[in-house]
Amino acid sequence: MISPCTGTIVSNEQLSRTIWLLRVEAPVIAQQVEPGQFVQVRVTSTYDPLLRTPLSVHDSDPDRGTIDLLYQTVGTSTQLLSNYREQMRLDILGPLGKGFTLPTGPKSSFALLVAGGIGIAPMLLLARFLMANQVSTRLLYGARTASDMVRIDAFEKLGVTVACSTDDGSYGVRGNVVDLLADFLQSGAGGEIFACGPTPMLKALQSLARERELAAQLSLEAYMACGLGACLGCAVAVPGGGYKHVCTDGPVFAAWEVEL
Numbered sequence: 001m002i003s004p005c006t007g008t009i010v011s012n013e014q015l016s017r018t019i020w021l022l023r024v025e026a027p028v029i030a031q032q033v034e035p036g037q038f039v040q041v042r043v044t045s046t047y048d049p050l051l052r053t054p055l056s057v058h059d060s061d062p063d064r065g066t067i068d069l070l071y072q073t074v075g076t077s078t079q080l081l082s083n084y085r086e087q088m089r090l091d092i093l094g095p096l097g098k099g100f101t102l103p104t105g106p107k108s109s110f111a112l113l114v115a116g117g118i119g120i121a122p123m124l125l126l127a128r129f130l131m132a133n134q135v136s137t138r139l140l141y142g143a144r145t146a147s148d149m150v151r152i153d154a155f156e157k158l159g160v161t162v163a164c165s166t167d168d169g170s171y172g173v174r175g176n177v178v179d180l181l182a183d184f185l186q187s188g189a190g191g192e193i194f195a196c197g198p199t200p201m202l203k204a205l206q207s208l209a210r211e212r213e214l215a216a217q218l219s220l221e222a223y224m225a226c227g228l229g230a231c232l233g234c235a236v237a238v239p240g241g242g243y244k245h246v247c248t249d250g251p252v253f254a255a256w257e258v259e260l
């Protein structure tokens with residue numbers, strides 16, 4: 001069920017030059033949210049920016065009634081969000097969309113989480129659910145440079161094994177995270193893949209998954225207007241023609257389900 005609510009900000013912490021961690025009281029969303037779902041926040045009461053901003057739920061604490069959002073300041077909305085301080089109120093709509101399908105069955109005891117850049121955002125809640133279901137979870141995390149890498153400690157605290165890559169080699173191995181995944185698979189290890197990141201990364205991962213017949217779920221980013229399936233702002237092409245809505249049919253899709 002989608003609940004509009006006005007949440008109270010608990011904290012809004014700057015983690016890196018452009019990445020912030022926002023904790024907000026939103027008890028109904030904290031109870032209902034599933035990994036990979038997102039919320040739409042309205043960062044201003046004026047008409048500029050007009051549209052709400054979609055952000056993945058990074059973590060939730062149903063007992064305390066809080067959700068965490070991890071966001072990168074790229075433009076007007078996210079800059080405005082970084083001005084929010086403790087005790088201020090934020091208009092939130094959610095949880096929205098179809099999140100990750102958690103693995104079931106005997107072959108599903110290993111999960112490979114593949115995150116590029118701010119694609120790390122939905123992965124912590126997913127890791128929390130997987131670890132709670134005794135799924136052995138490994139995170140492959142790529143970013144441009146060491147100072148862009150955040151929240152590794154939160155994954156390690158859950159018991160997730162973390163391997164990193166950076167474009168400039170300043171943290172982990174030098175290269176991109178899809179190459180890191182390919183090297184990992186080369187060693188004979190496997191597991192179901194759950195990925196989020198920029199479209200070129202997801203495209204490369206989709207090719208790898210198709211080539212090697214790997215089970216993979218991709219969380220897509222798209223420009224969104226309504227976020228509710230009512231416009232065509234977020235259409236993504238599907239094989240054989242037609243399209244799906246990222247906001248309601250996704251944002252998570254099986255790798256074979258969409259044309260990137």
Ligand SMILES: Cc1cc2nc3c(=O)[nH]c(=O)nc-3n(C[C@H](O)[C@H](O)[C@H](O)COP(=O)(O)OP(=O)(O)OC[C@H]3O[C@@H](n4cnc5c(N)ncnc54)[C@H](O)[C@@H]3O)c2cc1C
Nearest residue numbers: 054055056070071072074075076077078121221222223251
């Ligand atoms: C389902 C979903 C979940 C998301 N989760 C997160 C999250 O957890 N954390 C996070 O930081 N961001 C997330 N995003 C992206 C985030 O919504 C956009 O970065 C944000 O709306 C940008 O708004 P802005 O006004 O700050 O920037 P704008 O001024 O709107 O844009 C600044 C720059 O970012 C580009 N941009 C804007 N929106 C998108 C988009 N959706 N995809 C690709 N490029 C875009 C623009 O082309 C421009 O270059 C998510 C997007 C979707 C669709």
Ligand code: FES
Nearest residue numbers: 225227229231247
């Ligand atoms: S954003 Fe309007 S249909 Fe998806």
